[in-house]
Amino acid sequence: MKSIKESFVTYYTRLYAEPHRIDVPSVNVFLSSLDLPSIGTEQNKRLTQTITVEEINKAISKLKGNKMAGEDGYPAEWYKHFRDLVTPLLRDCFNHVFTGGEIPPSWKRAVISVIPKAGKNRTECGSYRPVSVLNIDYRIFATILAKRLEFITSELTDTDQTGFVRNRQTHDNVRRALHLINKMKNIESVAVSLDAEKAFDSVCWNYLYLALERFGFNSQIIRCLQSLYNSPTARIKINGDLTDTLQLERGCRQGCPLSPTLFALFIEPLAQAIRESKDIRGVLINDITYKVGLYADDILITLTNPEISLPNLFSLLKTFGMYSGYKLNLQKTQILLYNYRPSQDVQKIAKFNWSNTSIKYLGIHIPIDLSDLYECNYVPLTSEIKADLQRWSLLPMNMHNRIDIIKMNLLPKLLYLFQALPIQVPSKQFNEWNRMISNFIWAKQKPRIKFQTLQLQRDKGGFALPCLEDYYRAAQLRVMIGWCDPMCEAKWKEIDQSYCEIPLQSLLGDQPLIKRHIYADLLPALMKVPIEIWHKILKYEKTEKSARTLRWPAYDSDFAPANKDKRFIQWLHKGITGYWKITDKNVLKDYQRLQRSFYLERQDFFRYLQLRHHYDRNIKFLEEEDTGLVKIFLDSCKGNAPKKQISRLYKCLQTSRNNDTTYIKTRWEKDAEIIIHDDNWFNMCKAVVMTSSSGLWREFAWKNTVRFFVTPNAKSKQSKDPDKAQCWRNCGSVSTGHFHIFWECAKIVPYWLVVITEINTMMGLNLAPDFTVFYLCDLPQGLRNSDKYLLLILLAGAKKAITRKWLNVDPPSSLDWIGIIKEIYTMERLTFSLRLAADKFEKYWKKWDLYSNGKIL
Template identity: 30%
Template sequence: MFLKLDIKKAFDSVAWPYLYFTLHEWGFGPKFITWIKALYHNPIGRITIGPQASNTFPIERGTRQGCPLSPLLFDLIIEPLAIAIRGDPDIHGLRLGSQDHLLSLFADDITVLLTRPLQSLPNLYNLLQKFGIISGLVVNPTKTEALNINLPPDQLKLLTLNFEFQWCKKYITILGIRFTAIYNQLYQTNYPYMYKKLQKMLEDWSKYHISWIGRIIAVKMTLLPKLLYLFRLLPVNISERDLKSFEKQVMSFIWMAKKPRVNKSVLYRNRLEGGLGLPNLKKYYVAAQLAQIPTIHVQSAPPLWVDLENYLVKPHTAEALFWSPAPSRSTSMSLCLKHTLSLWDRYAPVYAWVSSYTPAAPIIGNPQFLPGLQAKAFAWWTANKFTRIEHLISVRRPYPMSYLIENYELPRSEHYRALQLLHWAQECWGPSNTDQTPPTFFERWCLKSAIIPRAISLLYLTMISPKNLTAISYIAQWGNDLGVTLTEEQWPQLWENLKCSSANTILSEAGYKVLFRWYLTPVRLARIYHNGNDRCFRGCSAPGNMGHIWWHCPKAVRYWARVYNLIFSVLHLNLRKNPYEALMGMPSATVPKVKQKLLNCMFLAARQTIAKSWKAPSINFTLFKNKVDWIFINEKLSSIANDKFNSFQLVWKPWITRDMSRYSNNN
């Protein structure tokens, strides 16, 4: 059974004598304890209700709220309880092998997994009462939740009569996750509730005026972490139908219930790879589930759940199953591991995460190497750090027997096992591999035998942004419209410069709208409404495609000539007209970094001016200069708020100087 303990006003109830005694027992010196006593010496408080405040009163227990030291002190205070529970022989947890799975602690969230509850629960209850008397941390039984996992009805009835806990029938909530007694109920208990909660958030946000990019950022920064929490902690299959339905609501929010103007495959890509970083929830789910695999390969002091998985697949090891064909795997495993393996089998080949010779495959517990199921027989090899295929293969090929004898002083008693291992390594290497066959990045993670930081983000990026630029539709479309295109090396430079062009959401959005071909041109409108009128808005009688409206139209040509003239007068840069620099933010190779920042802002203003004059018969150049002034004011305010005013002055000095000279000339 699960028991989630509720401590009455945990942080406010700590007895200070117990706090000081505990610090002393943990080995803190008298000077440190004196410092703590100084913080808690005769504090007073008062209660404010509206304009009225109560008289002051002394505070005699608890840890200070808002103090960064308080959580650390509480951890030290609560740990003796954990030690007492684990050390009590009459309190039984789930024992598998030599490991007892009994207790989970996260600050004041205490969860206990009990077996033999008729013996364990009374002893635990008595221990909690004694601890409450000593420490001041009293368990509230009426708010403590209990969940029956597999108790016989007569035992359950006896326990409910003797303990006034909240005996939950469906689930208990631990750190925001609803845990059920049956694995197959985890999805239905957690995900529909979360979807409903997030849908309500989207409905509330839809009432406000939020920019297009602002909506994408809101989804990424607020909705995604809530779903990612479930993705990481619940190894269960999810309903693709439910997920697609929720994604439709997200897209409806982003596009304000209108028809999308940009393909979502483009929006999903990372900003530095040609997109806007809109979360692809399905791929985030897969990344979160599979990011746990490198942790399973940790060999030195692995997490407890890895020990649990290894115990359930004996004589194999959990890590070995990921590098073995499905038919050779053990059928005895946890449902969580079985689910992870099914996802691995489905997606690892798609994204090429496995090389042909599987260097991360372990020697011990591997169904592909049957002699290794007897771990004791290979004790010498484990002691000498021969634990994986990688350790049997040099840069070019598997080691020869002579190499092992000469370099590792191979005992004669290990020669037969060496032949077994080298024969297996040769089979894994195979004829298809060459000197240049490297392990994949995922295999390198597993070979590190360590927990990988940012594993979910890194896995997700490999799934969401294929390196083939032909997958990005707007690249070819702009090339056709403008008659010129960029190289594969130039596009990443463009994306990086566009991303850094301005911190202002309105300006950043204007740049991306041009890049993504957001705007409805006459050619596109003619296809939508079937009216046959695809001529330019400005009356030049040419077909009004994207390249014409933005760059090739005679009125646009004159407008851009004036823009480039102004750039020359301000920055003293004689730039060659380039549509990718002017329209999409491609950095100029000859422009210094400081001038490039101001140039980015001027080009952003130029694009916004054309967008404001989209269906007008001409482009208002005065509006362009006003727009640059507007950007100047916004950048100035941002620099003051972010304490970067000196950098702002350095960037905008040419524009400020121009305005001052113009003012003096007018006088």
């Protein structure tokens, strides 16, 4: 153990040691030579405003619970619980530091937790990621600064940088890279995937301060950052033990909320130097040159004329490394060759991994032939998923645990590929994944609930199992939201538009235009996939007419005058794009309003009459018909693109499938000889979702609602033996399904009567024995939330007492029920305590406490 600690101390002492003093004048000359943006007085003023209580409260609210506390031992829960007391103290402390005061000594100290990297040799210190565990008060302060910098960073960094910058995504750069590589296949070029060696840990602070100064940050901000990075120390935690204290001389601490933003600003001068260098030549598309794409420290550079570009690139990287501490990882940097064989001189300069087959960028394997994208990415991931599911299936888990594993482990991996790769995934692949998932959920037993039912949302009677095909379609459609959203400024959107002679968003509502662009090969394959999916969805949902509201008058294939009169094209320059621009509450604006808003001329009046006639006849009432998928795109065109776009699209796609649980409702109606209205049924489904704080109990409540259990009737059908349909309680019934076992059996009725009497007494209610209320949870109107919570638990406990006596001749007793409620009570009390909500627990369980203590209200 001692030798391990010594090895880590030696390694990190060297890593965080400043290798050399930088030449400040040379760095300033380098930074001054670049055309970098700079913030002004007003922006600096906003950055340096007094820190407010509201900012502190927001930062505290965002703290995640159940996380390791810093060296002082105060966890996030402590700050949340004592928020009102501690916030004024934090405000005074933060503003003291912010205005140049000395920082608390505890802010300089951190505990480094080393996390092993996947697939690395764990006997090497470099195979671990050092995450700094900092005190919570420091993290609150850093979060406030990071939030303020968030809005500035997007203005200071080019859209080439998509890492940790507001409104930019990882897959933006992957899509852009695929476009560029598609162009490079016919020219002499290379794609260079740069990997920095310990990029965050190697940041030179003096260079960073000079770069911030070049970006226009005033002295107060820079001085504040300098105080945070002045002589910090750390101790490494290894197997629970802490090493001696290390002195840090460089690096952005991984785990600090400020680090991602500071690194984006740190690396931007390098990206700008590459852009400006005439000797480093990029890929030209539609008169625009594309050279560099970044996601934090992951950089992909696409170059033409590599014999000249590569030596100049590596010369620049060497110079930048001298100034900043940036150093390439020779083993992980890759170069993909297109129609190029490097000379010996170039190979001597660039001693990296040269490849004629593929490179890996941001987790995506990019082959030299893009038609192999599916084989290179989905096939190995499918094998990985299969192995994972087989390994996890050995663990003792219930259904909700297994479905949570699908959501938290399998879905994110697939969703990343769905978003990054605009390629077709065949139906047979989704079928294969669904079979693997079904086998995992049911432990290779016969499913008791339909797979499509499991995929419904919980409030609809399902279990929210992800539908992979709908997530795939939603991920592809998200690209088209980017086309519509005027706020989206990604480079891939710029390239997409260069392939289309008309605005991309004008295609969406016009099926003839879509067909023309797809079948005439006017667009590259990368752009066809989302359009084809959109076209199929509109056809399946029969919303092709409703989608006409997305059309643009100038390109509307059904508006004959626009095809002949080029004056409508000129209207585009005046601002008349989509129909939504010239309508108000589904009515075309009058000519005078349009004339004032868009500077129309007298000669345009007849054209307006033509347009109004077409709109009133073909489009006017369609906007009212659709509030789902088409509305999302319409809102995006208006600049109101939804947040969590994939989730919104996914919900719309799920709704269009018309899957529901009314077939289960019908079975209950038949068994109990009752009528359940649809609204009541879905209220019952929503109710069981709220049963206790435990996923286990919510699962049990759901199982009762969806007829999960294997009754004698089910066994009889499986074995084709009529005798097995008899009730095991020997009540004399020869046909026993869910309704009989849980409610109607002569031996179970007395149990329910006692339970219902006790519930009425405890809750102060006067409810008659009703199957829909006490079994299906159709709760009476007017109940307070606390009473709903307790009643649902009481009913779940009553049903659990029955299943614990499954196949037992004797029915459960009220004592069995009370014992189960006491079990739930104990666990709920612990849960509420961990959530710092003990007062809420006392309120919700007050009636039970009075009942169990013999005191009835």
